[in-house]
Amino acid sequence: MARLSDIIEEFIKQLLQDNDESELQIQRNELANYFRCAPSQINYVLTTRFTTDRGYYVESKRGGGGCIIIKHVDFNHDKRLMQAVNLQIGDSITFDKSIKIINYLQENNLVSEREAYIMKVAINDRSLSLLQENKNTFRAELLKNMLSVLSV
Known part of the structure; x- marks a missing residue:
């Protein structure tokens, strides 16, 4: 049986698809009432499943009942x-x-399976084993450089 977080994620993704837009406005409290859960459960799904490394931008608007805006953005079309x-x-x-970001690129056909594999090998701990310190810093620079080539 699917967990509630998975169900909420799929529901929001379906709303985005049905909307035929790359943007969706939802009320957090209404969504929580619909799923009979705490609003914090909605926040959890939004912060863990709708992240920039998965191609989403989430904005929270306060006042007037407040709403959450979820945008799905294509890497190639939006710098x-x-x-x-x-x-x-x-x-x-x-x-x-890093792997999550690379997987997103592959899932959205922005890199081939082979390119994703090469990127993963380049940034793994074994490849960076000669570095005694700052592996994560070096990995960040390496990944940024690979992504900059993709955005050209």
Whole structure:
């Protein structure tokens, strides 16, 4: 049986598809009432499943009942997402977080299976084993450089 988080994620993705837009406005409390869960459960899904490394931008609007805006952005067509990913990478990134970004690129046909494999090998701990310190810093720079080539 699917977990509630999975069900909420699929529901939101279906709303995005049905909307035929790359943007969706939802009320967090209404969604929580619909699923009979706490609003914090909705926040959890949004912060863990709708991240920039998966191609989403989430904005929270306060006042007037408030709403959440979820945007699905294509890497190739929006340089702002590339900038957001670079900000998320920051000065340091773990191998696991890097893999999520690369998997997103592959799932959205922005890199081939072979290119994804090469990227993963280049940033794994074994490849960086000669570095005694700052593996995550080096990995971040390496990943940013690979992504910058993709955005051309």
